[in-house]
Every structure is written in structure tokens, then in C-alpha cells.
Amino acid sequence: MYYLGLDIGSSSIKAALVEISSGKCLAVVQEPEQEMGMYAPKNGWAEQNPDDWWKYCCRAIKRLKHQNNISPFQISGIGISYQMHGLVIVDKTGQPLRKSIIWCDSRAVSIGNEAFEEIGKGKCVSQLLNSPANFTASKLKWVKDNEPETYEKIYKFMLPGDYIAYKLSNTINTTISGLSEGIIWDFKAKHIAQFLLEYYGINEALIPEIVPTFGLQSVVDKKGESESGITAGTPIYYRAGDQPNNALSLNVLNPGEVAATGGTSGVFYAVTDTLSVKESERVNNFAHVNYDVDSRTRIGKLLCINGAGIQYRWLLNNLAVSSYEEMNNLASEIPVGSDGVCLIPFGNGAERMLHNQDIGTRIVNLNLNIHHKGHLCRAALEGIAFSFVYGMEILRSDGLQPRVIRAGNDNLFQSGIFAHTVATLIDQEIEIYSTTGAIGAARAAGLNKGDFDGFGRTIMENDHVTTYIPFKDKGPYLQAYEKWKNELTLILNKI
DSSP: OEEEEEEEOSSOEEEEEEETTTOOEEEEEEESSSOOOOBOSSTTOOEEOHHHHHHHHHHHHHHHHHHHTOOGGGEEEEEEEEOTTOBEEEOTTSOBSSOEEOTTOOTTHHHHHHHHHHHOHHHIIIIISSOOTTSHHHHHHHHHHHOHHHHHTOSEEEOHHHHHHHHHHSOOEEOHHHHHHTTOEETTTTEEOHHHHHHHTOOGGGSOEEOOSEEEEEEOOHHHHHHHOOOTTOEEEEEEEHHHHHHHHTTOOSTTEEEEEESSSEEEEEEESOOOOSOTTTSEEEEOTTOBTTTBOOEEEEEEESSSHHHHHHHHHHSSOSOHHHHHHHHHTSOTTGGGOEEEEEOSSOBGGGTTBOOEEEEESOOTTTOOHHHHHHHHHHHHHHHHHHHHHHHHHTTOOOOEEEEESSGGGGOHHHHHHHHHHHTOOEEEEOOOHHHHHHHHGGGGGOOHHHHHHHHHHHHEEEEEOOOSOOHHHHHHHHHHHHHHHHHHHHO
16 A cells, blocks of 8 residues: 655645655656746746646656556555646636745845835734745735636635645645745734735635645545546545645654755755744745644754855856766865855846845956866865855754755765765755655555554664764865855855
8 A cells, every 4th residue: 555645846746756665766657757837027027827736646647657657546545746826717607816836936035025014024023923024825815916806706725735735535624834924824813824915905705715734624526536547535635835744754853853955956954943033034944844833843944055055057068077976076176265266156047045145156366377177176066065054054043953865866965076065065965765755645644543653763773874974074175165254255245
């Protein structure tokens, strides 16, 4: 028997089957095999059709069953991970009224900033743990202000994962964790953030019913069966946004545990047990998957670095190199500090951890007589690593005391130079695991039984790949980091 995990990304849908008895992954598939497109009618806008997600979910499920000779009766439960902060609005028949305004759409920035000022920073920080910013509530306000005829037809609004669960079950609901990522949860009142809804003029009736993150949320109905191929009556047991789910996938559930991601952008997602927020304008704070209103405060602190792996990919595309492996080999021939070359990697838009400043990518101290592409490769890996270290300094100033850092075995963390640089400067081992969001969502379906200890053992026993140990000789790394940090400070002071 198996659990099915669905990971609803903005570039693709991934689906995984996990054996219930052992927790081992049987298979993972991706649909479409090339990236999904985005609709961007204006600069800064990003939309997707929710029914495209559903179409690719159904295709992925069909492929999983066919390629692994699995009967739908062998699937005993479903877990769902999804791209955070998106907005899906439907009418009374459950039909989307417009394309989804997804996570990277920035049209509502000014709405959220104005709310932050007018409601009051103190109230927002103490009760929402964030600025309303460009999150789901602010996007809904944008629809209200700019598409009033559409807004009047709304029956419910949902997050992307809520919509996929609805398509499977014909049941509309959401979670506290989901509402918190939309900045619609009041942590002080332990209730829906009514003061924000009143400020935006949004009717609370538009919010779906709240169900637990773990447990029976709904079951597949006949229509869901006919379209997805999953047997009617199959329970949906779990749902969470991609970053909380990534942390869960790495068994990051308790205070001091940190999940790291080094893809196109970089992320530290750290769990704490306090509502204290000192860096609310640089760090986002959400209810983690195991947050409990009555008995367990678990807050996920999310620090995002937009300019991360995208920098290394840019070098791959523009240097005379054929692969990341070749780049890593070239970089390994260069000493720590890249013989003085510093690369500031923030070339992927505004950086929240730099107070939303867009400083771009900078290459400094380049000597055309002695430096070559190997120096650029090393400087890029170090510059991205230094940005992670800089981010950890912010998290520490926000009260985090990291004791475990875990990351997936992909992207930047496959580079020993990158991972060792981060581990050495943070002075913390980094454990690497072979898992994905879809696998984590599938395993999380089993947490409806509450066995978190067994869940953690499954990850440790099946997925551990390696552990990066901090180097004892930190001198060269500290010297290179201080030089990089000084260059960043000079740039920030000029803006």
C-alpha cells in the first residue's frame, strides 16, 4: 500500500509514491517535463491557470500508476504541497473566476505597504508577525479594487493546494498554516485576522472552513475519481506550503532546527517556539506545519535570498563551460577568497533581507591580467555562500539559535565548496538528505496517526547522504567573508 504526494509548483507538478510500511519512495514523476508557462500581461505580474495545475496532477498520477503497475486501490491517502501565497478565487459552482495571482506576482506590494503603515507596524508585527506586504490577503484586496465585478462573484478564495484538494474532493477548506502564509491569521487572538479583513473590506465568509494540517481533511469524490484516477473515498490527510513542507520533508519540526534550500533562490527556514519578531521587515514568519493553537507554538522563520543559484546558472550559460561539474572543478583549483575577486550575487530582483533593495550583481576586484573563469566560478560559489551566512546573521539577530541544519541533495548543496563555506562560517554541520517536496508530502499523509518520531526515523534511515563538517581552519574563510561583507556594505551605503 502507498501514500501519494503531490507538489504543486509554479514550474511543474511533481507526484510521488511512498510505500507505507517502509517509508521508502517508489517513484517520482514530473508534469510537464518542460516548465509550465506564466501569464504576465504587465511588468511584475505573474498568473497561472489553476486548471492547468489540475490537468498536470492528473497526468502525473496516471504516469505513476502506469509506470509502476499500481492499482488506484493501493493508494491509501494523499498529501499535498504547493507554491505559497497564491490566490485562487471561485464562484458558487467552484469555477475559477480568473487566473491565479501566484507567489512571485508583485502587483499588491503598495497595498500591503500602505496597510502596514495605516494599521500600524506594531500591531501587524505583534499579531500577524509580518507586514501584510504582497501576500494573499493583499492580492485579494487588489482584485476588490481593480476587478470589482469579478470580486462580487467570489464564493471562496483559496491557496493553490486548497484548490487541488477541492478538485479531488469537491470540498473547500484550508489550514491555519495556509492562512498564516496569506497573512490572514492573528497569532495573538489565535483566530482569523479580523482587523486586517475589516481594513481591506473583505468579508470573512470568503474564507474556507479551517481543518487541521494533519488528519482527515476530505475524501476523493466520484468526479475527482473520474478525472484523477484516484479511487473515490481515498482520504486527503495533509496539506502545506512548499517551504514548510520542505522543512517537514527534512524532519525540521522543532526549535533550533533549520531547513536550507539552494536553488534558483536560496532559503533558510528555521523553526522557533516564540512569537518574538525583531526582523519582521527582513524575515517572514508563518505557522509551521505542527503549530497548535492551544498547546504548541511552532513558528517558521523564512529568510529568502533571491539571488542564489540563478547567478551560477547565468555563469554556466555565459562562460565557455559545458557543465556545473566543469565549473566546480575549475573553482576547486582556486584558493579560498578567489585571489581577491568578490562577487555580489543579488541579480534577481529586490532582496527582502536587504530591506527590499535591488542592488544587482557586482563583480569587484577583477584583475584582467591574473584572473580567469575559474576565479569567477569560485567567486560565484563563495558569494552565494556568503549571502547565506549574511542571512543566518539576520536570523540570529531575530533570536534563532540554530542547532541542526538540513538540506536536500540538489542544486548548490551538491557543491562541496559552497556547502563547506557555509558550514565553516556558520560553525554548524549541514546534513544532506535525498528527498523532495512530493516525497515529503506523501510521507506526511501518514502523520494523521501522529507518529512524528517514526516519521523522523524514516527520513534518517532512508535519506541521509552526507554531512558537511566545518573546517577547523576558519581564518581564510573569515577573511574572505569580511572582505565580501565590506564590499556589500559599501554598495548599500551608496544607495
